[in-house]
Amino acid sequence: MMRLRLLLVSLVSVPLFAQSGSAPTLAAKPPMGWNSWNWFAGKVTDKDIRQAADLIVSSGMKDAGYNYVNIDDTWEGQRDANGVLHTNEKFPDMKALADYVHSKGLKLGIYSSPGPKTCAGFEGSYQHEQQDADLYASWGIDYLKYDLCGFRKIMDQEAPNDKAKQNQMMRDAYEKMHQAIVKTGRPMVYSLCQYGWDSVWQWGPEVGANLWRTTGDINPTFERMAFIGRAQAGLSKYAAPGHWNDPDMLEVGNGKLSLDENRVHMGMWAMLASPLLAGNNLSQLTPEVTAVLTNREVIAIDQDPLGKQAERIYVEGPIEIWARPLADGSRALAIFNFGEDDNYMRGISLHLKEAGADNGWHAHDVWTDKDLGPIMDNTNFTLKRHASVLLRLSR
Numbered sequence: 499m500m501r502l503r504l505l506l507v508s509l510v511s512v513p514l515f516a517q518s519g520s521a522p523t524l525a526a527k528p529p530m531g532w533n534s535w536n537w538f539a540g541k542v543t544d545k546d547i548r549q550a551a552d553l554i555v556s557s558g559m560k561d562a563g564y565n566y567v568n569i570d571d572t573w574e575g576q577r578d579a580n581g582v583l584h585t586n587e588k589f590p591d592m593k594a595l596a597d598y599v600h601s602k603g604l605k606l607g608i609y610s611s612p613g614p615k616t617c618a619g620f621e622g623s624y625q626h627e628q629q630d631a632d633l634y635a636s637w638g639i640d641y642l643k644y645d646l647c648g649f650r651k652i653m654d655q656e657a658p659n660d661k662a663k664q665n666q667m668m669r670d671a672y673e674k675m676h677q678a679i680v681k682t683g684r685p686m687v688y689s690l691c692q693y694g695w696d697s698v699w700q701w702g703p704e705v706g707a708n709l710w711r712t713t714g715d716i717n718p719t720f721e722r723m724a725f726i727g728r729a730q731a732g733l734s735k736y737a738a739p740g741h742w743n744d745p746d747m748l749e750v751g752n753g754k755l756s757l758d759e760n761r762v763h764m765g766m767w768a769m770l771a772s773p774l775l776a777g778n779n780l781s782q783l784t785p786e787v788t789a790v791l792t793n794r795e796v797i798a799i800d801q802d803p804l805g806k807q808a809e810r811i812y813v814e815g816p817i818e819i820w821a822r823p824l825a826d827g828s829r830a831l832a833i834f835n836f837g838e839d840d841n842y843m844r845g846i847s848l849h850l851k852e853a854g855a856d857n858g859w860h861a862h863d864v865w866t867d868k869d870l871g872p873i874m875d876n877t878n879f880t881l882k883r884h885a886s887v888l889l890r891l892s893r
């Protein structure tokens with residue numbers, strides 16, 4: 499089998515956009531919560547959001563750290579003669595909804611576009627940025643996902659065939675809404691959604707982004723999830739407290755993902771210091787899915803205060819090893835089998851040195867909650883198809 503060694507990215511380098519001096523107050527850790535799109539898409543209503551808030555509390559997800567309840571596209575109605583945006587009939591009273599969500603100790607997120615229209619064809623914020631930001635603040639909104647969509651048309655119209663100008667327009671549009679939010683005086687997590695165009699991770703922090711999507715949309719298949727997860731290789735240096743790469747919302751519990759597949763998904767996102775925004779139907783939570791979503795040790799890796807995203811340190815065919823340093827000096831190391839066959843691990847070294855660990859370090863198996871004792875580079879693991887091993891290694 500051909501061995502392919504990938505570029506090793508230092509796991510201890512200083513994050514490019516680390517905020518000097520004071521620590522960030524917003525999104526100091528990757529945001530956690532739930533978003534309506536993956537399950538409800540255009541059907542979401544006020545009632546669904548209230549029920550999601552109730553279920554986040556009763557399921558134990560709130561206690562595990564999930565605190566944003568985010569309404570995605572299709573809440574928007576029409577603008578009145580003064581340009582003030584109204585909600586549509588699915589959301590009769592956004593302020594009352596925000597009050598309800600806040601009464602549960604949770605926060606409310608909303609969605610818009612810098613374009614005249616959103617992806618689903620609803621009203622966007624184009625030329626109404628301040629008016630909309632003020633409206634969100636008056637409702638008590640805590641989080642905005644701002645999705646390029648309809649703005650692409652404006653870019654094409656105003657700068658046809660001029661990629662550089664289009665990219666500048668895109669940055670300006672995101673900066674404009676950032677300034678509008680700042681002017682409201684209300685802290686709102688600012689989430690960019692433009693599918694990773696123009697290497698957004700290089701300039702996201704400059705336009706006030708706390709997170710930015712790095713790819714197109716996820717869907718509830720192992721193939722798409724794995725493709726997006728693996729596409730994050732090389733991006734670790736752009737993540738830091740206050741601003742995160744966003745490989746899109748979780749599909750844990752959606753589609754036909756098996757337990758192993760849900761663990762690969764959740765474990766990979768935790769390794770990536772990714773925002774953890776569940777996207778499942780919370781009224782159909784099974785004990786298995788709840789256990790995956792609320793695993794304290796996995797969440798602790800995701801939320802580690804050092805905020806260092808994992809990097810891929812080894813790949814051989816469908817087997818990949820990723821590692822990240824953690825604040826207490828330990829290391830998280832994950833082995834994934836993205837392939838269709840079992841038992842790929844024979845003879846593959848764990849590359850402990852590249853992970854910043856060494857022979858003899860103590861290994862804890864996170865998903866099985868078992869201490870494995872001292873680990874060696876040649877310790878053998880058997881990984882079934884679409885399975886993973888997630889280890890916490892300490893000296």
Ligand code: GAL
Binds near residue numbers: 618714
């Ligand atoms: C897409 C976005 C999705 C969802 C959808 C809503 O552009 O990537 O996450 O927000 O729009 O219309």
